[in-house]
Structure formats: structure tokens, C-alpha cells
Amino acid sequence: MTFNTVYADIQCPFCKEKVTSGVGFRIGSLANKNYKPGEKIGWEGAHCHPSARPKDGNIKAIGYFNCDNVKCKTWSDCYPEVQQALITVKNDVIEKVEVYKGPLSGEQFEIIDPVQGGAQKRRSSKK
Numbered sequence: 001m002t003f004n005t006v007y008a009d010i011q012c013p014f015c016k017e018k019v020t021s022g023v024g025f026r027i028g029s030l031a032n033k034n035y036k037p038g039e040k041i042g043w044e045g046a047h048c049h050p051s052a053r054p055k056d057g058n059i060k061a062i063g064y065f066n067c068d069n070v071k072c073k074t075w076s077d078c079y080p081e082v083q084q085a086l087i088t089v090k091n092d093v094i095e096k097v098e099v100y101k102g103p104l105s106g107e108q109f110e111i112i113d114p115v116q117g118g119a120q121k122r123r124s125s126k127k
């Protein structure tokens, strides 16, 4: 699965250390690009997620990271599981990357906002 990575300062929910972690996410054209907060997301090409740029270029989606605390011997010292981060894109620019503890549908790289196809699209049979 192709995704992009944003390198952001995040406070690890486990060790509370501020780490600069690569967060894998799927917004805009998916091409294994590396971003930093403040940079502009590209929507060029056919391989975009979601398939069309949201209105005004505003979108929030879930990304994934492991704690990169160098004081831990391995990242699994800190937390054995992949952590979720919320990536906020405003006007195509990565505005915020923060630890996300909210509810999730279980969908990978879930888009939180704008809600995709209405509040309860999951069991929709419309095609």
C-alpha cells in the first residue's frame, strides 16, 4: 500500500517523550513522499486518496507511527503497538499532527473529516 510520511514532533502517549516520528498517512497523491508540517500536500496524478481533493483542501485523516524515543532500547520498550495520529490539513497545508485517541471505525488510514459519503456510509449498499 502506498502512503506518504510526515515527520512531526509528537509527544509519545506512553513515555511522554517528545519525539520526531515519521507518521505514515494517506492524503493527496500517494507516492511515498516525505512531508513536514507546514508543507503543501500535492493532489496531482491519478493515485490520490481520497480520489478527489476535498473542498478548500481541508481534510483530517488518521496516520500511524511508532515512538522513536532514542532512550528506549527498542521502540517496543515504549509501546508494543502502532500509535495513531491525526493529521490536519488546511488549505492543502499540513497544519497539525497530533496523537489521536478518539473513536475509529477500524478502517485503515480513516478519513475523519470531511465524513465520507454521510455519517453512516459503512453498510451502504449503494454503488
Ligand SMILES: [Zn+2]
Pocket: 012, 013, 014, 015, 016, 017, 067, 068, 069, 078, 079
Ligand atoms: Zn515513547
